[in-house]
Amino acid sequence: MDDGQRRWRRPRLGTLDSVREFWEAEACGERYTDAQAVDYAAVDATRYRLEPQIEAFARFDQPFAGLGLEIGTGMGSDFARNVARGGRWVGLDLTARSLEHVRARIGPGAPLLRSDAQSLPIGADTFDLVYSWGVMLHCPDPGRAINEAHRVLKQGGEALVMLYHSPSWVALSAWLRWGWHRGLTPSQAVTYMESPGTHAFSARAATRLFSRFRQVSVAPVRTSWDTRWWGPIGRIGGDAMGWFLLCRATK
Numbered sequence: 613m614d615d616g617q618r619r620w621r622r623p624r625l626g627t628l629d630s631v632r633e634f635w636e637a638e639a640c641g642e643r644y645t646d647a648q649a650v651d652y653a654a655v656d657a658t659r660y661r662l663e664p665q666i667e668a669f670a671r672f673d674q675p676f677a678g679l680g681l682e683i684g685t686g687m688g689s690d691f692a693r694n695v696a697r698g699g700r701w702v703g704l705d706l707t708a709r710s711l712e713h714v715r716a717r718i719g720p721g722a723p724l725l726r727s728d729a730q731s732l733p734i735g736a737d738t739f740d741l742v743y744s745w746g747v748m749l750h751c752p753d754p755g756r757a758i759n760e761a762h763r764v765l766k767q768g769g770e771a772l773v774m775l776y777h778s779p780s781w782v783a784l785s786a787w788l789r790w791g792w793h794r795g796l797t798p799s800q801a802v803t804y805m806e807s808p809g810t811h812a813f814s815a816r817a818a819t820r821l822f823s824r825f826r827q828v829s830v831a832p833v834r835t836s837w838d839t840r841w842w843g844p845i846g847r848i849g850g851d852a853m854g855w856f857l858l859c860r861a862t863k
C-alpha cells in the first residue's frame with residue numbers, strides 16, 4: 613500500500629489552520645440566506661426550526677445578570693439572544709468571518725475576540741457562564757477546549773456545551789458515506805463531516821472530558837438531522853441515538 617492509499621484509509625486529520633480555513637470560507641448558517649444580502653431573521657428562523665433544542669438548553673427566556681462567554685459565535689444567532697438575556701457577554705470565534713456577522717447584527721457594543729478555544733486569552737476564574745454550541749467538537753483537541761472553559765469559569769460557574777454524539781443516526785450516515793469502504797468506525801467517519809477532523813463522542817467519553825468539573829450531566833438528544841437522512845428509521849432508539857450531546861457542567 614503506498615502513502616496515498618494509507619492516508620485515504622485514515623480518519624481525516626484536523627489542524628487549527630485547516631479548521632479556520634473551512635469556517636472562513638463559509639460561516640455556519642450562511643447557506644440559509646443570500647450571501648450578498650444576509651437576512652439574519654431568515655437564518656435564525658431556519659436555525660431554530662431545525663435545532664429547536666437550543667432555546668431551552670441556552671435558557672434564552674431566562675434573565676441573566678453575570679458575565680458570560682460564548683465560544684464559537686458563528687453567524688451570531690445565539691449570541692444576539694444571549695446578549696438579550698442581560699448581564700455582560702463576550703463573543704469569541706476563530707474566524708474574522710464570524711465576528712463580522714456578529715458586529716453586523718448587534719453593533720460594536722459587545723467585546724469580541726478572535727481566538728482559539730483551546731488557548732483562551734483570558735484570565736482564570738472570570739466568567740459565570742460559558743456557552744458553546746457545536747464548536748469544541750471542531751477543535752483538534754476538544755478536551756483542551758473544555759479544560760480552558762473550566763479554567764476561565766469562576767467557582768460555581770456553569771458550562772453549557774453541545775458536542776456531537778456517536779452512536780447516532782447521523783454518525784451512521786457518515787459511516788455509510790465515508791467510513792465502511794475505508795475500514796473506519798462511525799466516529800472516525802465523522803472526521804470527514806464539516807471541518808476536517810470533526811469529533812463525535814459517546815456519552816461516557818464526553819463525561820470524561822468534563823472530569824475537572826464538580827457536577828456534570830451529559831444527555832444525547834434526537835435531532836432533525838437524525839431523521840433527515842433516515843426518515844422514520846431515524847426515530848429508532850429515540851434520544852439514545854440522537855446526534856447532539858447536551859453537556860451541562862458546574863465548576
Ligand SMILES: C[S@@+](CC[C@H](N)C(=O)[O-])C[C@H]1O[C@@H](n2cnc3c(N)ncnc32)[C@H](O)[C@@H]1O
Pocket residue numbers: 631635636639640641683684685686687704705706707710727728729730744745746747750751752
Ligand atoms: C458549526 S459552527 C457553530 C457556530 C455557532 N455556535 C452555531 O451554532 O451556529 C463552528 C464555529 O466554531 C468556530 N470554531 C472552530 N474551531 C474553533 C476554535 N478552535 N476556537 C474558536 N472557534 C472555533 C468556527 O469558526 C465556527 O464559527
